[in-house]
Amino acid sequence: MALKLTNLYKSFGSIRVLEDINIISNKKECIAIIGPNGAGKSTLFKVISGIVKQDIGNVEFNNKNINELNVEKRARLGISQSFQKNSLFLEMTVKESLMLACSHKYKTSFNLIKPLIKNNFISDDAIMIAKDIGLENYLDVQSEFLSYGLQRQLELGIAIACNPKLLLLDEPTAGMSPAETKDIITLIRKLSKDYSIIIVEHDMEVIYNLADKIYVLDRGKLIFEGSPNAVKNSKLVQKVYLGI
Amino acid sequence: MLLIQFLNALQFSMTLFLLAVGLTIIFGLMKIVNLAHGSLYMIGAYVGLSIWTYFDSFWLALIFSPLITALVGAFLYYILFRHIQNADPMKQVLLTFGLIYIGLDSVRLIWGTMSHSISAPELLSKSIILINNPYPSYRLFVIFIGILVLICLYFILEKTVIGAKVRASVDDPEAAKLLKINTDKILFYTFSFGCGLAGLAGITVAPILGVEPGMDMEVLVLTLIVVVVGGPGSLKGALVGALLIGFVDSFGKVYIPQLAQIIIYAVMALTLLFRPDGLYKR
């Protein structure tokens, strides 16, 4: 298995945000985490990526306990994330951003002499990723001047560029138009063939389209887990999540 | 002997406290590190010097020089700080850095480059015998002033409406913004008040250390260390940091004179290593 969360607890002050979370994700599996606002999804993500540390419990990645590793070290192990709010290098072009992310993969980031953009193999790699995420026509555009939808795609691209084994996607379609959403679903579906993915998403259509397994989170507890169909038919989930 | 050293350290700590509390309040409220804080301290001392020279009264100087320094602060707030509140932090700090140059040369132009001294008032010029050791009563007076300010600050912050607003804005700027209590008026008064405290530190220290150009940077560096160690924006941190640095420095000079120059920096380094946000994180 790729990721195993056992017995996770997390409180902020007196407020308990996560309670007894157990999640197992297998290789090349796409797992979705859903739940109403404030259910603790974002905190759970932060615990997995290492931004927030859990109070109790274990995070294991490829059978290795990574409780003590910070964000950087987890990223180097292959846990890569895309953020809910675009987190880009706004002054860099698309190509540069992707190459920068790739530079870590090739261990060239400490190079002092050879210009980044002249590293051909990194550049080839970056162009390939740009094609994957549909930005091949925008290589030399500064990130700041991309449309919101394209920025969202680049956000995903940077996460892919560091050669992840596990992709954490935090609401990849947030704020997108229906057409843009469609594009990104196609893109993620393509990715799910190569990567293990954990995705948080509001849009149920997106989830039903993508996920192999769905976990439902409510007020910090997992209340349901199962296939998309099982979730669709579950009364409990509908009551909590859809408010029916 | 130990008592004397203790009192000296306490006096030094109180001076540092007066400076650090002004700097930290301004930082807490406005998120601006005012590098010109030392310059205001110097201006306080020089204004006090002039008042003392013309009216031959230390007490007048003690009252009016903090007020005039506060007015200088108010003026600075009005022409500069008001406009840069939402600017990039780096820009703010660079601007206050520019003010240091202006402050230093203004003082040189007005008062010259000579160093001056102010003598303590008659009432406090004698020494008091404390357990067989003579101790200058003026230093006790400085300690008294520091503690008085501490009590006043406590009273203002805990018991008055404006104090509650300041406290709220320092402790939780987000909530304060929502409640709309972080008004221009509060910033204006707090900024001027912080500057006034720097001026008070300047005039109270003048009879002990003298008045000279360059006193601003010496004290600025110490104040910055206190704020870094105590935790920027924390009032409790300012007090604890001032006591810590004041005592470490005074006792270090007596017991390990070889290391006196670097010991407080070692304290700062250790704090940064183990508590990067200072002793009292906000």
Added chain:
Amino acid sequence: MRAVNYNPKLRFQIMIILILLSIIFNIFGGYFTRFFVAEIIILSIFAISLDFIASRGGMVSLGHAMFLGIGAYATAILSINYGIPPFYATFFSILIGLFIALLIGYFIVLLDGIFFIMVTLALGEMFHAWVFTSELLGGSDGITGIMRPDLSFLKIDLNTPIIFSFYTIFWLIIVYNLISRITDAPLGRNLDAIRQNSERVSAIGGYKKTYKAIAFSISAGIASLAGSLYVQLNGFISPELTHWTVSGEGLIMIIVGGIGSISGAILGASVVHIIQHELSNIINWWMLVIGFGFILVVLFMKDGLWGLIESIKKKLGY
């Protein structure tokens, strides 16, 4: 503040013009002009070192005169007390600066911008205070009698003012090349990325602290080189070299020149030093003028002279 002006082409053009100017002044100027050119070049090297960490790493240092001092004192002591030839002493000084900065950098590079300023200011003042009382370093008298490197095997006599100026220009070109290469290289781009979005660099597995510490020590090494050259130019050191005003002047130079552009640092060093020199001949309150000018630049000309040149070029339609 955008804080970084990244335009390799314009950078190179301005650099060429400035180098040509300095060569012309050096050839046609008198004894004093040549000395002045060398002084400006050395200050430019110092300004570049500050500019590099200020723009790339977001680390504005107000204690960089410490490394200027380390380079200067190391050169003096190695050559006088230990008889190491000044030319090699220069290299050792750079290494000493690098190493000390690596040690310090470990504690401070991850500090937030304004705290970095506060801490470097405090460290710089500590060093200044220590230099003043150290017997080894000559206390408040400083050290005199430092020789210039002996390059007679190349048939060069550095004691001639014109030759020494060219020697400093040679070093400036090396430093410029090194820094512009690092700026374009993966390490430099990663530093730039940290300034733009430090969280994301962590999230893609960057070695944030290491990058910044490397940048800090490279910058310190270059500042040490400037210190070493400075002491060779003058033949003596006074502890005033490590005063905070020296770091402050460096900061003013890079802000006036346009932060992050490398050539802007040279431009700023030249302009500020010339203004300062001319003003101090006429009035003794030049610091007041410099302070006001600095505040005006920060408020209204955020990219300094570099920004001015860039916008003029745009208007002319290049």
